[in-house]
Amino acid sequence: xxxxxxxxxxxxxxxxKSLHFFESTDPMNIKSRLSxxxxxxxxxxxxxxxxxxxx
Numbered sequence: 814x815x816x817x818x819x820x821x822x823x824x825x826x827x828x829x830k831s832l833h834f835f836e837s838t839d840p841m842n843i844k845s846r847l848s849x850x851x852x853x854x855x856x857x858x859x860x861x862x863x864x865x866x867x868x
């Protein structure tokens with residue numbers, strides 16, 4: 814099985830801007846890991862509409 818590194822930079826003023834490494838190309842695996850992160854103030858946030866149009 815071939816693995817590749819996928820890099821995700823979490824962009825938020827109030828969140829630790831660390832780089833997360835995922836040793837998988839399986840979208841479900843990546844989605845599962847991302848769902849465990851608290852992603853406030855990002856376009857991943859389910860309350861995105863309140864941030865829409867704001868920088």
